[in-house]
Amino acid sequence: MGLVLAFLLAVTTLSQQVTCATLRPSYKAIFNFGDSFSDTGNVAILAPKGLYIVNPPYGETYFNRPTGRASNGRVVLDFIAQSIPLPLVPPYLAKGQDFSKGANFAVARATALDFNFYKENNIIPTSSLTLLNISLSVQLNWFENLKPSLCNTTDACNLYFNSSLFLLGTIGFSDYNTMLTAGKTLDFVNSKVPDVVGSITSAATSLLDQGVQHMVLPGVVPLGCLPRILTTYVSPNLSDYDSIGCLQRYNNISQYHNRILQDAVKQLQIEFPKAVISYADYYQPITEFLAKPILYGFTVNGSPLVACCGGGGPYNYNSSAVCGQSGVAACPDPTTVNWDGIAFTEKAYNIIANGWRNGVFAIPPI
Template sequence: MGLVSAFLLIVIFTVLLHQVTSTTLQSSYNAIFNFGDQYSDTGNFVILAPRALFIGNSPYGETDFNRPTGRASNGRVVLDFIAQSIPLPLIPPYLAQGQDFSKGANFAVARATALDFVFYQKNNIIPTDLPLLNTSLSVQLGWFENLMASLCNTTDACNLYFNRSLFLLGTIGVADYFTFLAVGKTVDYCNSKVPDVVGSITSVAKHMALPGVVPIGCLPRILTIYVSPNVSDYDSIGCLQIYNNISQYHNRILRVAVKQLQIEFPKAVISYADYYEPITKFLANPRLYGFTVNGSPLVACCGGGGPYNYNASAQCGQSGVAACPDPSTVNWDGTVFTEKANSIIANGWRNGAFASPPI
């Protein structure tokens, strides 16, 4: 990150020191600025690489929008529910042309990494299934810097504007671990890079709500690709524990970092928002949360078959691949979650069930 970006973050964070409580904040949010990956992207990836993924095709978006919107879900993502609860309009993707960004912008890009693109180039960690794009967290912050000039042009005006803005990091880091595994790196290697991934997040995110990562070992994609013949490798839910351990390690380090930031900056509102706990709760007791079960709660709604309805050669969005009749399941396409799951997670972040303090 350049000196200008670093200075920009210091300015924003200084402004946020004047924000005292989350209750006061929610009543005064006028804009949301979001950074992250596929779990909160609302269209940037399909603008950058329209043929690289299938999220620009049906049945994505079928539940709420009746068309694909670039969201990796059947409908709204967590960011959408948070915006609507404030209430604000749905936050447009930064790369879309002709948008009004006065109420905020979404810089998240599917498959964005926490670690910079140059790290992957230098270490020759380039997956063959889907090329990495240069859309890491530091790149997204650079986009935000470019947008600032159009939002305010004096120090006082910027202080007022950003003092009433909510900054979210809609989870990032999963793509880093996916990439390591895709090129044949071991779980031990993934764990060795967790501090670097978390460090990239916390070094630029003192002004944000910080979500942990999802339980990777519960994703149909991981369960299919890394299936094990040993029953003991699976937990009571049916998730692969060795991959969930990566997520748990990531989240433990992130929680410690957030607590340190909260102590260091007591007047700022810095939240840890949990993805891991709600997803494991949904999978352990799906009907308690109102989810439908297609044989197993671990099965994706949209996919090309197999035990978990995930097939790398017949993915959701490809021709001939259909969604389940009732998308009130937990997982949508093998990697991301359904609108119903996103809604419950967003509500838990707002009321404190899955966030500390509440967003």
């Protein structure tokens, strides 16, 4: 049965790839906003010694060095760019870059909500970097600052951005992670989900109002399946875990976020009928990888929920010995699902990117 399912999946994927290859527009540039799941180096410039993702073994698989990406290699954005094909999208904060074919404004630990929200709710930032100069609204301001160097008239900008691909995320994970780290209850976090999605929707509307015609809004990952969450909020009650071994109460946050975001995407599609606006899924592919790792070609280090790079423990996540810290090593074969307790491996990102492109994990396909 597993072989039959794999065959059908392969045939379906190939068929969709052929169709999408025929219909997919030729993008001239990519612009991306988000957090660590799509940062390609901004955090390494902002805090070259502040976060462990600027240290080995990050980047070991593809780049052979740390690049500021929260992975052992490429992230979804990289695979999307290479499939178009376009150059890997340079981080906005990098000096001397050619941004004519796109720019990446995403920064690790960026939030959808602004600093004032966290200040008003007495939520202490988890680091000096978090919440200060990297929220979604700040990234939009960076885009506005860059625009004059890309186009100098309304008509020129419309033509340029009409043929560009805009990805708004993923973002939202850092909001929920920051709230939880500050000791806020699950009820509090759930109550703020509409605000987080509202911030994302507002940013999308702002870009679409400027003539953007091709936009992707990714959902958030399953929080309750992350080694960091599983380690930090371990429960003695087996009923708190789903059949995969994820903490359902934390996954509920992700599911709620994604439902509201999908509704927002449908509304944006109505408001901007000439634009192609896609909802791209992280949740479904990751839970499928964890439920059927062998089917997707992942190696399993005891459990598919175990991180490849970490300082030990049931899920190989230790907040006192995180990946990138001195003495913390990666697993010999980084074809696991999770990389460092939060982010995922290059292999996982590659499959997700293909699913976004061919429509398996995105509606409509990119």
